[in-house]
Amino acid sequence: MxxxxxxxxxxxxxxxxxxxxxxxxxxxxxxxxxxEYMAKMLPSAGGVFLQAESELAAINMVYGAAAAGAxxxxxxxxxxxxxxxxxxxxxxxxxxPCLIVDVMRSGPGLGGxxxxxxxxxxxxxxxxxxxxxxxxxxxxxxxEMADLVGKSFETADRYRTPVLLAADGSLGQMMEQVxxxxxxxxxxxxxxxxxxxxxxxxxxxxxxxxxDAKSMxxxxxDLQAKYDKIKECETMAEHYYTEDAEAVLVAYGMAARICKGxxxxxxxxxxxxGLLRPITLFPFPERELKEAVRNAGLALAVEMSLGQxxxxxxxxxxxxxxxxxxxxxxxxxxxxxxxxxxxxxxxKRGADK
Amino acid sequence: MTVVFDRPKSLTDKKFHYCPGCHxxxxxxxxxxxxxxxxxxxxxxxxxxxxxxxxxxDYLDVDGVQSAHGRGPAVATGVKRTRPxxxxxxxxxxxxxxxxxxxxxxxxxxxxxxITVIFVNNTTYGMTGGQMAPTTVVGQVTTTTPEGRDARRxxxxxxxxxxxxxxxxxxxxxxxxxxxPKMVREARKAILKAFKNQMDGVGFSLVEVLSACPxxxxxxxxxxxxxxxxxxxxxxxxGVFKDVQPDVSGQALSGQAAPGAAGERG
Numbered sequence: 001m002x003x004x005x006x007x008x009x010x011x012x013x014x015x016x017x018x019x020x021x022x023x024x025x026x027x028x029x030x031x032x033x034x035x036e037y038m039a040k041m042l043p044s045a046g047g048v049f050l051q052a053e054s055e056l057a058a059i060n061m062v063y064g065a066a067a068a069g070a071x072x073x074x075x076x077x078x079x080x081x082x083x084x085x086x087x088x089x090x091x092x093x094x095x096x097p098c099l100i101v102d103v104m105r106s107g108p109g110l111g112g113x114x115x116x117x118x119x120x121x122x123x124x125x126x127x128x129x130x131x132x133x134x135x136x137x138x139x140x141x142x143x144e145m146a147d148l149v150g151k152s153f154e155t156a157d158r159y160r161t162p163v164l165l166a167a168d169g170s171l172g173q174m175m176e177q178v179x180x181x182x183x184x185x186x187x188x189x190x191x192x193x194x195x196x197x198x199x200x201x202x203x204x205x206x207x208x209x210x211x212d213a214k215s216m217x218x219x220x221x222d223l224q225a226k227y228d229k230i231k232e233c234e235t236m237a238e239h240y241y242t243e244d245a246e247a248v249l250v251a252y253g254m255a256a257r258i259c260k261g262x263x264x265x266x267x268x269x270x271x272x273x274g275l276l277r278p279i280t281l282f283p284f285p286e287r288e289l290k291e292a293v294r295n296a297g298l299a300l301a302v303e304m305s306l307g308q309x310x311x312x313x314x315x316x317x318x319x320x321x322x323x324x325x326x327x328x329x330x331x332x333x334x335x336x337x338x339x340x341x342x343x344x345x346x347x348k349r350g351a352d353k
Numbered sequence: 354m355t356v357v358f359d360r361p362k363s364l365t366d367k368k369f370h371y372c373p374g375c376h377x378x379x380x381x382x383x384x385x386x387x388x389x390x391x392x393x394x395x396x397x398x399x400x401x402x403x404x405x406x407x408x409x410x411d412y413l414d415v416d417g418v419q420s421a422h423g424r425g426p427a428v429a430t431g432v433k434r435t436r437p438x439x440x441x442x443x444x445x446x447x448x449x450x451x452x453x454x455x456x457x458x459x460x461x462x463x464x465x466x467x468i469t470v471i472f473v474n475n476t477t478y479g480m481t482g483g484q485m486a487p488t489t490v491v492g493q494v495t496t497t498t499p500e501g502r503d504a505r506r507x508x509x510x511x512x513x514x515x516x517x518x519x520x521x522x523x524x525x526x527x528x529x530x531x532x533x534p535k536m537v538r539e540a541r542k543a544i545l546k547a548f549k550n551q552m553d554g555v556g557f558s559l560v561e562v563l564s565a566c567p568x569x570x571x572x573x574x575x576x577x578x579x580x581x582x583x584x585x586x587x588x589x590x591x592g593v594f595k596d597v598q599p600d601v602s603g604q605a606l607s608g609q610a611a612p613g614a615a616g617e618r619g
Contacts, residue, residue: 022435048434052427053460060424060457064400064431067418068439072431090421195416196436200395205410207401207419 002179007142008172010180011101011165012037014149015073019186020099021047022072024061026054026080029113030169031103034075055080059087059100066096067206069194071153071186075101077169078119079110081127088162089128092223093208097156099149100134101165103172106331114331115169117253120308123166124282131220133227135163135234136281138252142176148279150181155234157189159226166281168304170254170333230283237285238277241267242292245274247347250289250313251302252278254333259302261336266343273343281309286316293317298350300343302334303327322350361385363394365414374574376564377405379531380473380540381412384444387545388415391552397440400429402454404446405479423454426461429468440551442469448478451487451511458517458559465522465556465599469547472513472559474589475566483569487511490584494571510588514561518594525550525558526595530586532565532578539591556599563589 005013012034015023023042025035035051042049052058058074065072076084081102091098102123106116123136135155139145148165156163195204210216238256241263242248251259256277266273276292278285293299299321301310310325317323326342328334360366363385369378388394397415401407403422410417420428425443433441450458450472461468477495478484484497488510492501518526525547529540540562547558563585565577572580 022431024431050430050434053456056424057427057430057457057460060421060427061431061434063420063424064418064428064433065435066431067428068398068432068435070431070435072435086421087424094419195398195418195432196396196439197416198396198439203414203416205417205419207410207417209407209419 002177004175005142005178006033006173006175007145007167008033008103009037010142010146010178011075011149012041013180014146015099016041016045016047017180017183018071018150018153019184020071020073020153021045022065022070023047023049023074024052024058024065024072025074026052026058026076028077028080030105030115030172031075031077031101033172034101034103055083056086059084062098063087063091063094063096066091066098067094067194068196069191071189073099073101075103077103077105078107081119081122085122085128088134089126089130089132090208091162092126092132092134093130094206095160096162096206097160098162099152099156099165100162101167104166104168106329112331113169115171115254115304115333116329116331117168117255117303118305118308118329119166120281120303120305123164124284124312132223133282135159135161135230135283137163137165138279138281139165139167139171140253140256140277142171142174142178145171146178146180153186159230160193161226166253168254234280235283235285235288236279237288238279239288239292240275240277242274242276244272245292245296246272247274247298247300247343248293248296249273249275249300249302249339249343250278250309251275252281252309255302255304258334258336259339262339262343265336265340271344271347278309284312284316289313289316290320293321297321298346299323300346301325302339304333305329361389363388363414365412367411369412370408371405372568374565374567374577375405376475376531376562377473379537380471380562380564381409383531383537383541383544384471385413386541387548390545391548393440393548393552396438397442398432398436400425400432400441400443402443402445402449404449406444406446406473407480409444423449423452424457425449425454426457426466426468426470430461430464430466433466433468440469440548442471442548444471445473446479447472447474447476447488448486451513458513459520462517462520462523462557462559465524467551467554467556469551470557470559471544471547472561473564474513474561475564476510476585477566477569479566479569483566490588493584495569512589514559514594517559522557523559523595524556524597524599526561527593528561528563528589528591530563530581530591532581554599561589
């Protein structure tokens, strides 16, 4: 059954249906509906909602709950996600699963509360200190937000690693039809590695401390092997008219939705445009992008930032074809016309050369 | 042959790495004795923090979670809320708890998080080499106050026990020392109470233990007791600052106590 739901609330509902019973958070716009939804719904679901004194405290509560085997999450936006980086690094180091939602707003600094995609570097490069990565899912609709929440928890558990869901303010605030998955019982998840088994048989210590260089290197190599496996098995992207595309737009989240409109408009004018939409930002869909541009003479990365994902696009296909960039920032959302116009100009310039 | 003195069951056989004259060893042992006495070794979870005691998870034979600097009370909150049937405690130094972790300790106490906190105050950052701590006494020489702590530039030491005792949620706060046998016995009693409170669902309990750091104080271990008596006791007097039972009216307002929060026996 489809219901009408706000993006942020859909995240909350999907999390509860995915068996998440612990939420620790701190207020920040534009994601407040997530903690508010959890405060309302979690207690009756037998869970715990706790408003922390800061994002630092919230992520460290997540760390403690994850160490004790909880299916646990937090959510925030840019300035708060910056504060959470300490805890995310510890979660990655101690190999603990959890979900962190970033409903992106504009920055740097306090910035603004309007939608943005400027946290791409922070999300995909690890964000905090040390040799680690977080898996990053980027939904483009309320339905996909609901679907990817469950997927995020599964991935977090499968690889025992923190997973980030990176939406933007517009996705968080908009209402759309959504069909939720059936609730699952997550109480039988394998948490044999967690503290507090209470059997006295094997003492568990969960830590990221490692003062011996060789042993620390070993740990980092193991983490790297895990990320390689994630790259191999978990990469997700959507192709939209890429098969015969002469020009390929590359965009994720809200920017990708607008790009779809641009592709439709350009196709109506007889221009063979296509779109490759990364659904995982880390791992970045390199193979999928290579496939998408196989008949193209131009790739255009479109972002609600001044050019962050475009670096991954260039790393993947920069030596195959020209990669251009177009972005709006600060909370300004590009229009379909704007993007179509930019692509047409670039194609014309390319033809004139 | 009768055994009159032995290693507590909850202490591993790993040798302490602590400097001569350091009090961490005594405090670790007291905690292990209390855990044994209460019979909770297999349902105790230790949250190790950052400082000289960062390796405490090697010494206490209980489950452990290693926290980031100062975040122990937040980590313990997450653990306790998830496993309310377990006994959860943090072991924090004064740099960890009274500087970088001030926010987390204040709010864990304000929520009356049903955890136990062992707070070891030696007036300095031991592990990083003896820098000024929030608890460094005025005039004390440290590596970052080479002329002695000057109150005009560096302010005054923070009295955590007195400060936390003003909070409604703080149920039991006592400051103890371990530099003579009588004090050690008193410290053991305080630690026992702080753990027992958690089992009885009383709420937030903290024991501050004054501890020696002769290495960074630049004195001999044998001079430490006098140093504490002369320099610490006037500023950090021993005593019970708070000892109350849970305020049930707060729970009535919120309807039901959350798992892990005060009032829930566990």
